[in-house]
Amino acid sequence: TTKSLLVPLEKDSFKLEKDIQQLVEANLETLFGFQLVSSEFKVGEFRIDTLAYDESSNAFVIIEYKRGSSYSVVDQGYSYLSTMVNNKAEFILEYNEKTGNALKRNGVDWASSRVVFVAPSFNSYQRNSINFSGIPFELWEIRKFEKGLVALDRLESSSSENIEKLVSKDDQSVISKVNSEVKTATVEQHEKDLDDKQRKL
Numbered sequence: 668t669t670k671s672l673l674v675p676l677e678k679d680s681f682k683l684e685k686d687i688q689q690l691v692e693a694n695l696e697t698l699f700g701f702q703l704v705s706s707e708f709k710v711g712e713f714r715i716d717t718l719a720y721d722e723s724s725n726a727f728v729i730i731e732y733k734r735g736s737s738y739s740v741v742d743q744g745y746s747y748l749s750t751m752v753n754n755k756a757e758f759i760l761e762y763n764e765k766t767g768n769a770l771k772r773n774g775v776d777w778a779s780s781r782v783v784f785v786a787p788s789f790n791s792y793q794r795n796s797i798n799f800s801g802i803p804f805e806l807w808e809i810r811k812f813e814k815g816l817v818a819l820d821r822l823e824s825s826s827s828e829n830i831e832k833l834v835s836k837d838d839q840s841v842i843s844k845v846n847s848e849v850k851t852a853t854v855e856q857h858e859k860d861l862d863d864k865q866r867k868l
Contacts, residue, residue, distance in 0.1 A: 676812040687732040726779035733786040741796045744782040744804045
């Protein structure tokens, strides 16, 4: 055989959401660069599949795993973020107890919090529902193949329209409340904090 020949691989499916969760949690730092805080974290009326911490942004990340496509990422995402911003002490306590570190409330950048959905596939409604800039959700498709190979791809937004344009200033909805605390920074916003030398790099 020559080195230029491609060998087709058989696709292997995840039988349960738990299979995806176990794989991601065991490789959380390698896949996302996050620190695992807790698995099946119960707060309020919700049970969060994976609670992680992103040390690069000093923010919590909620990870949810799905196999089907009959759910709304927006509804679930905002519900989780609303629970987080209304129960900050619970998240800090969970982090401190599980990691043994002493994280303080003002040491967390709550505005950088986000929800990551991981699934074998997302339907067109789910993809379009996050097609805004500034939305604090990420969709990642995970696929498993023979010989233990895994592919993980982030679905990027192609829109420059910001989600905040849909919410009026007088709105008291969950979306409005979460958006007042959770912000997604753009590349341009990050560049404003750089000096000329850093910008060139």
